[in-house]
Structures are given as structure tokens and as C-alpha cells.
Amino acid sequence: MTDFIALPFYDLFHENGHVPGIRMSLPPLLTGVRRSILEIGAGSGLITTSLADWTPAEIFALEPSAGMRGMLLSRLSARPELLKRVTVLPCDALSMNLAEPVEAMVMINVMYALEPDYRKRLWPVLAAQLEPGGLLVFTWRDGGPPAPRPLHELDSRQVGRHTYTALSEILESEEESCKARYLYRITEDDRVVSEEEIVGHAYRPTWKTIEGELVGAGFVQVDAPEGLLAWRLV
Numbered sequence: 212m213t214d215f216i217a218l219p220f221y222d223l224f225h226e227n228g229h230v231p232g233i234r235m236s237l238p239p240l241l242t243g244v245r246r247s248i249l250e251i252g253a254g255s256g257l258i259t260t261s262l263a264d265w266t267p268a269e270i271f272a273l274e275p276s277a278g279m280r281g282m283l284l285s286r287l288s289a290r291p292e293l294l295k296r297v298t299v300l301p302c303d304a305l306s307m308n309l310a311e312p313v314e315a316m317v318m319i320n321v322m323y324a325l326e327p328d329y330r331k332r333l334w335p336v337l338a339a340q341l342e343p344g345g346l347l348v349f350t351w352r353d354g355g356p357p358a359p360r361p362l363h364e365l366d367s368r369q370v371g372r373h374t375y376t377a378l379s380e381i382l383e384s385e386e387e388s389c390k391a392r393y394l395y396r397i398t399e400d401d402r403v404v405s406e407e408e409i410v411g412h413a414y415r416p417t418w419k420t421i422e423g424e425l426v427g428a429g430f431v432q433v434d435a436p437e438g439l440l441a442w443r444l445v
């Protein structure tokens with residue numbers, strides 16, 4: 212499991228990255244959800260607090276990374292009214308063991324980190340912990356992995372005297388995965404203050420693969436806006 216995220220950069224770049232789009236497209240899918248939501252790979256909680264704002268449901272925010280959980284708990288601490296309603300689960304998705312099935316599951320920008328064998332084993336585990344007729348929503352993009360491309364800048368933000376820059380390079384590409392290199396650089400004028408390199412594989416299953424896995428685990432597809440897939444447990 213590779214995580215391409217340098218923790219100090221996460222909110223800086225993602226608050227304005229995928230989050231605004233998800234905050235537009237996800238709420239209509241959750242209309243009517245009232246009892247419980249499991250969020251898989253909750254990260255720093257950028258979506259978690261929105262789930263709590265959109266629905267009255269109890270929320271289980273599952274996040275294996277201690278660094279991400281630290282940010283998530285800071286975010287929850289800033290919203291004390293949510294502390295009774297959100298439980299943070301410190302484990303990965305395959306290791307979870309909920310006390311009772313949930314009404315809905317949400318997994319935003321996590322699929323890329325799941326190795327194919329792990330992902331195949333995950334769907335039946337989710338099905339076993341979802342209520343009959345329950346909803347599973349996750350982000351997915353068609354078109355497979357990106358082709359190899361040289362290092363280029365993804366985004367850059369100023370923080371005081373420092374510039375935080377994220378760069379990425381696609382080293383190799385296969386049918387459903389690619390090997391990527393990320394550089395997280397902090398500079399002051401032309402001087403590099405720090406630099407972190409992360410190299411690993413990212414996974415982009417095709418539609419045929421995803422459909423086969425989900426149908427095989429007992430799900431049927433329902434309508435969802437562009438960028439999201441929604442499924443109900445039969």
C-alpha cells in the first residue's frame with residue numbers, strides 16, 4: 212500500500228483539490244441516510260465533517276494512518292458538537308469489525324492505494340458490514356492509469372516565507388496500474404528547505420474489472436454523478 216501523501220501538504224493542497232467537487236456531487240446520493248455512515252480512508256477529515264453536516268447519521272471514520280488521524284482529530288476538536296457523533300476507527304478497511312451493519316459507506320480518493328488483491332478481498336468484507344439495501348459510494352475514473360510523463364508541478368502554495376510545491380512523474384504505466392514518483396518540496400527564494408520523495412504504485416481498475424468485482428460481491432449499480440460510482444447491496 213503506497214500513500215503518496217506528505218502529511219504537512221495534505222490540507223494545503225486538497226482543500227481546494229477534489230474536495231469542492233465532492234461536496235457538490237456527494238450530498239444528493241446521501242439523501243435519506245439517517246442512521247449510520249462508514250467513511251473508509253477518512254484522511255484528515257475534509258469529507259468527514261461535511262458528512263456530519265449533510266446527514267444526522269452516526270459516522271465511523273476509518274483511517275489507518277496515525278498522521279492523518281491526528282489531523283482528523285484536530286478537525287473534530289474544532290467542532291466539539293461532532294465529538295459525540297463521530298467515531299474514529301484506527302485500522303485499515305480489511306481489518307474493520309463494526310458492532311452492527313451500517314446504512315451507507317463512502318470511500319473518497321482511496322481506490323488508487325488499494326492493491327488489486329486487497330481490493331478484491333475488500334468488497335465482500337464491505338458487503339458483510341452493510342445493511343441489506345445499503346449504499347456504497349466511491350470515487351472512480353474511467354480510462355485506466357496515466358501514460359508515463361516527466362516530472363511536472365501539480366500545485367504550489369505560499370505559506371509565510373516558504374513555498375510548498377508538489378510535483379509528480381509517471382515512471383511506468385500498465386493496464387490497471389502505474390508507478391509514480393512524487394516530490395514534496397519546501398523552498399525559500401531559491402533555497403530548498405526540505406524535500407520528500409515518495410515512489411510507489413497507484414491502481415486504476417477498468418470499468419470491466421470494477422463491475423465484475425462489485426456484482427460478484429452482491430452489489431447492483433445505481434445512478435451517480437460523474438466521478439462517483441454508487442452501488443446498493445442486493
Ligand SMILES: C[S@@+](CC[C@H](N)C(=O)[O-])C[C@H]1O[C@@H](n2cnc3c(N)ncnc32)[C@H](O)[C@@H]1O
Pocket residue numbers: 212214216225251252253254255256257258273274275276279302303304305318319320321324325
Ligand atoms: C487521498 S487520501 C483521501 C482522504 C479523504 N478521503 C479525502 O478525500 O480527503 C487516501 C486515504 O486513504 C487511506 N487508505 C489507504 N489505504 C487504505 C486502506 N487499505 N484502508 C483504509 N484507508 C486507506 C490513506 O491513509 C489516506 O488517508
